[in-house]
Amino acid sequence: MTYWQGIWDRWQFLWDDRGDGVTYWQWMFSAWGYTVAVAAVSLVVALAIGCLVGTLRTVSQHRVVSALATGWVELFRNIPVLVQLFLWFFVISEIVPGMRGVPSFVLACCALGFFTSARIAEQVRAGIQALPQAYRYVILPQTFRIIIPPLTSEAMNIVKNSSVAFAVSIPELISFAMQTQEETSRGIEVYLAATVLYIITALAISWFMSSREKRARVPGLSSQGQGAH
Amino acid sequence: MPALDFSFYTWANISTYLLSGLYFSVSLTIAATIGGIALGTVIALMRLSGIKPLEYAALWYVNLLRSIPLVMVILWFFLLMPSAFYNLFPGDVGQKYRAEICDLMTFIIYEAAFFSEIVRAGIQSLPRGQTFAGQALGMTYAQNMRYIVLPQAMRNMLPVFLTQTIVLFQDTSLVYAIGAYDILKGFEIMGNTFGRRVETYIMAAVVYFIISFALSMLVKRLNEKIRILR
Numbered sequence: 489m490t491y492w493q494g495i496w497d498r499w500q501f502l503w504d505d506r507g508d509g510v511t512y513w514q515w516m517f518s519a520w521g522y523t524v525a526v527a528a529v530s531l532v533v534a535l536a537i538g539c540l541v542g543t544l545r546t547v548s549q550h551r552v553v554s555a556l557a558t559g560w561v562e563l564f565r566n567i568p569v570l571v572q573l574f575l576w577f578f579v580i581s582e583i584v585p586g587m588r589g590v591p592s593f594v595l596a597c598c599a600l601g602f603f604t605s606a607r608i609a610e611q612v613r614a615g616i617q618a619l620p621q622a623y624r625y626v627i628l629p630q631t632f633r634i635i636i637p638p639l640t641s642e643a644m645n646i647v648k649n650s651s652v653a654f655a656v657s658i659p660e661l662i663s664f665a666m667q668t669q670e671e672t673s674r675g676i677e678v679y680l681a682a683t684v685l686y687i688i689t690a691l692a693i694s695w696f697m698s699s700r701e702k703r704a705r706v707p708g709l710s711s712q713g714q715g716a717h
Numbered sequence: 718m719p720a721l722d723f724s725f726y727t728w729a730n731i732s733t734y735l736l737s738g739l740y741f742s743v744s745l746t747i748a749a750t751i752g753g754i755a756l757g758t759v760i761a762l763m764r765l766s767g768i769k770p771l772e773y774a775a776l777w778y779v780n781l782l783r784s785i786p787l788v789m790v791i792l793w794f795f796l797l798m799p800s801a802f803y804n805l806f807p808g809d810v811g812q813k814y815r816a817e818i819c820d821l822m823t824f825i826i827y828e829a830a831f832f833s834e835i836v837r838a839g840i841q842s843l844p845r846g847q848t849f850a851g852q853a854l855g856m857t858y859a860q861n862m863r864y865i866v867l868p869q870a871m872r873n874m875l876p877v878f879l880t881q882t883i884v885l886f887q888d889t890s891l892v893y894a895i896g897a898y899d900i901l902k903g904f905e906i907m908g909n910t911f912g913r914r915v916e917t918y919i920m921a922a923v924v925y926f927i928i929s930f931a932l933s934m935l936v937k938r939l940n941e942k943i944r945i946l947r
Contacts (some may be wrong), residue, residue: 527847562930562933563926564803564931565929566883566887566924566925566926566929566933567922567925568886568887568888568890568891568892568901568925570890570891570901571888571901571918571921571922571925572922574921575917575918578915578918579914579915579918579919580915582914582915583721611910618809620877635825644784647786648784648785648786648787649786650786651786651787651788651789652788652891654894655893655894662786662789662792662894664786665789665792666792667727668893669796673797676796676797679789679792679793679796681788682789683785683793686783686784686785686786686789687781687785690784691784
């Protein structure tokens with residue numbers, strides 16, 4: 489009994505007030521909200537740009553267009569996401585006129601969205617090229633059905649990659665964990681809680697997407713998701 | 718728009734701030750790739766062994782690590798690694814390079830999850846006949862793996878390994894979380910010292926881009942070569 493009491497006591501800090509009327513418990517869930525929100529908005533940005541760029545890469549009649557699209561993919565694929573985040577925060581917002589007042593949430597979503605757009609573009613291109621050319625007018629709708637598995641892993645990746653936003657003080661799960669550990673010295677409990685929330689998010693995405701996939705599968709065609717981070 | 722000024726990139730400054738960081742990033746990438754492939758192969762073999770406890774252990778290892786952000790794993794290791802571990806290193810090396818040693822361990826263990834999936838796909842892509850032929854020759858499981866399966870699987874997987882290494886190289890920038898001195902940290906300190914953050918972050922992006930892009934060109938050529946050999 490005392491053993492379990494001891495463990496319970498170690499989690500008591502979650503109900504403590506941080507000093508501004510917010511408990512660690514509430515802060516943790518708002519941090520989770522930030523993680524999910526950054527990931528969701530970035531995913532929308534990444535899907536929009538990624539589908540456009542990926543389609544343009546397969547346009548063989550216009551060399552310039554497909555070269556530009558290829559350049560986009562190479563540029564955003566070969567720079568680490570953390571460095572891209574810093575570029576948005578410390579370079580683009582400094583030297584591009586009118587970018588100075590943009591909220592950091594928007595900048596973080598741009599950084600993550602553009603980074604992921606390169607990878608989605610590659611999958612859209614592979615999806616288009618997996619289909620016979622004769623079906624050009626029905627290709628895109630089918631492509632989306634084919635690339636659901638790789639998109640699932642991209643959606644999970646974007647949640648994981650949103651963790652870099654701690655470096656520009658977006659109050660998401662990693663910032664929450666690092667700051668709470670410093671304030672309460674309850675490192676193991678805090679990291680455990682944050683890790684569990686990440687796992688729940690990943691499971692939810694994979695469960696949701698696999699239910700979509702079953703409905704959208706193209707008979708006779710399958711593609712496999714490639715693991716990266 | 719402030720004028721960009723790159724004149725502070727003198728050789729003296731580059732060697733003071735950047736070279737040791739670049740050296741750390743590159744050596745971390747190489748060591749983590751080698752360690753990750755070694756550990757990943759063991760995990761892939763566990764996964765394919767047909768022995769249930771080993772299979773489940775490997776499955777859990779891979780699925781767990783793949784659903785946690787790398788930054789979180791780095792923080793876990795930094796928190797949980799007992800300080801006695803660092804005392805195992807000769808002299809004050811362990812205490813002085815805590816973050817760096819911790820990064821190496823983390824990257825090997827984390828990347829092994831990804832490499833093991835690559836190795837598993839590589840082994841499964843071989844026709845079953847290869848294994849059967851080995852067995853027919855009277856080879857043991859270990860001999861079969863050592864002489865028949867793994868050499869062929871590894872060759873098929875070489876381009877994917879390299880692609881993963883590029884990802885790994887970019888991931889090494891995340892050691893930022895525990896303040897190890899990698900190339901990005903070098904650029905950051907340089908930017909703060911000279912008050913030129915814009916120029917240093919641009920240059921950091923350029924350096925990462927050149928290295929990753931060159932490696933990905935190499936992968937492309939390798940792919941073509943292997944395709945001809947097949």
